[in-house]
Amino acid sequence: MNELFNKKYLIPVYSGTLAIESILKLLNLNKDDKVLISSTVCYSILEAILNSNLKPVIAIPKKGVTLSEEELKNILKQEDIKVFMAVHQYGYEQVIPKLKDIIVIEDISQSWNLIPSKYPIGKNSDYIITSLGKTKPLSNGIGGLIITDNDILKYFDYKKKECRLINHHLLEYYYDKPINYEKIINKANKKVAKQRKQALLLDKIFTNNKYIHKLSSTSIPSYHRYLVTADKKLEEFLTILNDCNIKYQKEYKIKLYEIPLIAKYNIKVIGNTKNNYILIELNNLKNIKLLQKRMEELKWIIN
Numbered sequence: 644m645n646e647l648f649n650k651k652y653l654i655p656v657y658s659g660t661l662a663i664e665s666i667l668k669l670l671n672l673n674k675d676d677k678v679l680i681s682s683t684v685c686y687s688i689l690e691a692i693l694n695s696n697l698k699p700v701i702a703i704p705k706k707g708v709t710l711s712e713e714e715l716k717n718i719l720k721q722e723d724i725k726v727f728m729a730v731h732q733y734g735y736e737q738v739i740p741k742l743k744d745i746i747v748i749e750d751i752s753q754s755w756n757l758i759p760s761k762y763p764i765g766k767n768s769d770y771i772i773t774s775l776g777k778t779k780p781l782s783n784g785i786g787g788l789i790i791t792d793n794d795i796l797k798y799f800d801y802k803k804k805e806c807r808l809i810n811h812h813l814l815e816y817y818y819d820k821p822i823n824y825e826k827i828i829n830k831a832n833k834k835v836a837k838q839r840k841q842a843l844l845l846d847k848i849f850t851n852n853k854y855i856h857k858l859s860s861t862s863i864p865s866y867h868r869y870l871v872t873a874d875k876k877l878e879e880f881l882t883i884l885n886d887c888n889i890k891y892q893k894e895y896k897i898k899l900y901e902i903p904l905i906a907k908y909n910i911k912v913i914g915n916t917k918n919n920y921i922l923i924e925l926n927n928l929k930n931i932k933l934l935q936k937r938m939e940e941l942k943w944i945i946n
Contacts, residue, residue, distance in 0.1 A: 644824045648765035650790045654799070655818040659752050659774025659787040660687040665816045666748055666770050667695035667726065669795055676725040679718065681737070682899050682912070683708040684730045688750075689899065692728075693908065700724065701900050703914035707858045707870065709737040712761075718913060719745065729768060731757055733868040733922065734838075735859055739767045748772060753867035755780035756835040769793065775822070780838075780867065781831040786818045838867070838925040845869050845923065848935050851945040855880055858920060868892075868922040876943075881921070887933045890924040 645653035656662045667678070675698045680688055682703040692699045702718055704710050709732055710718070718724070719742070726746045729737045731754035739747060739762050749768035751757065757764060765771050771790040775783035789795070799817045849857040849871055858870040873880055884891050900912040938944050 644788070644828070645790045648771055648790055650765060650771065651792045652790070652794060652796060654789040654791075654796060655822060656787045656789060656816045657785070657818050659750070659772055659776065659779075660691050661816045662772040662774075662787040662789045663688060663728070663748060663750070664691040664694055666772070666789060666795075667691065667697060669798055670726070670746060672697060672725055677723060678726040678728055679722070679724045680728045681708065681710055681730060681732065682914075683732050684728070684750075684899065686899065686902070688728060688730070689904070693904070697726070698908075699910050701905075701910060701912045703900065703912065703916050705914065705916050707735060707920075708732040709735050712738045712740055716740070722911075722913075733870065735870070736760060738762065741767050746770075752776075752779050752781075755831045756839075765790070775827070780834050781827055783822055783827050786822065837928070841925040841928050841931050842869050844928070844931050844935065845871075848931075848938050848944060852938065853943045853945060855943070867925075869925060870920045870922055872920050877921075883934065883937050884923070887937065888927070888930045889934060890926065892922040892924075 645651065656665060672695075674696045677698050677700050678692045679700050679702060680692070682701050689699055689701075700718075700722055702710055702714065705714060709730070715727075715738070719727075724745055726748060727739075727742065728748050728750065729739050730750040731737050734754045734757060736754075736757060736759050737749075738760075739749060747768040748770045749764065750772055751764060752772070752774040755773070769791065770793070773779070773781055773788050773790075775781060775786035775788065777784055846857060849855055854874060854876040856872050856874070858872060881891070904910070905912065
């Protein structure tokens with residue numbers, strides 16, 4: 644598994660969140676050192692940072708759900724960031740340039756088999772983590788993985804039934820049950836291939852659409868969700884999705900940077916862009932073909 648990313652070590656843990664937290668607690672960081680995250684990441688990542696006595700810095704992307712390379716570099720000039728939590732959110736690429744004196748943890752939980760446009764996965768990151776939870780493309784039902792060149796295996800005590808990190812308390816992290824990696828990889832590859840086929844069709848529908856616009860410019864989609872924005876006709880579009888039996892989600896009603904913890908811990912938030920997008924689930928090609936037909940009938944697609 645680790646050889647897929649040209650890394651030396653693979654460490655199974657009980658969840659993707661615990662993978663992040665175990666790394667943060669092993670980095671020998673000082674209390675309140677800053678960890679940069681996008682405002683669109685899962686709340687559990689924020690929780691892992693706070694549980695590690697570190698200070699999150701939340702950056703709101705100007706467009707979409709990941710930070711552009713220019714945005715990232717500008718933030719790093721302004722802030723004394725020690726760790727960048729680089730999440731390929733919903734399967735959308737988070738560009739990771741070579742960063743000096745900054746630890747990069749790359750989260751691929753929602754982006755199995757992602758084909759990056761610029762930097763290969765793992766090339767500029769110190770740690771790759773993924774969840775193996777039920778809803779993830781690479782799924783074992785339970786668990787998570789740490790993939791790295793750093794020999795952190797020595798910090799795990801294998802003699803205990805539920806291993807803990809040495810010198811830390813209440814961290815029952817190490818997953819000591821067998822994982823059939825070949826089986827879950829094959830299953831994930833098939834699932835992503837189906838999602839990619841659906842995403843490519845959605846690209847055709849929304850690349851030149853009068854009212855609904857895609858958020859990604861990549862030509863090789865590999866999405867956990869497909870994101871679109873609507874200038875007009877939003878309610879009509881949602882009705883069409885319902886008619887076509889296509890599941891979707893509106894963006895979070897409560898933004899990560901609006902939760903009470905932000906004020907409680909005096910967490911810095913950078914940016915104020917208000918992105919309104921719809922997350923289309925990729926689970927039925929037949930229904931997406933029906934959506935394409937409806938878009939053509941309404942003449943929303945510009946030929």
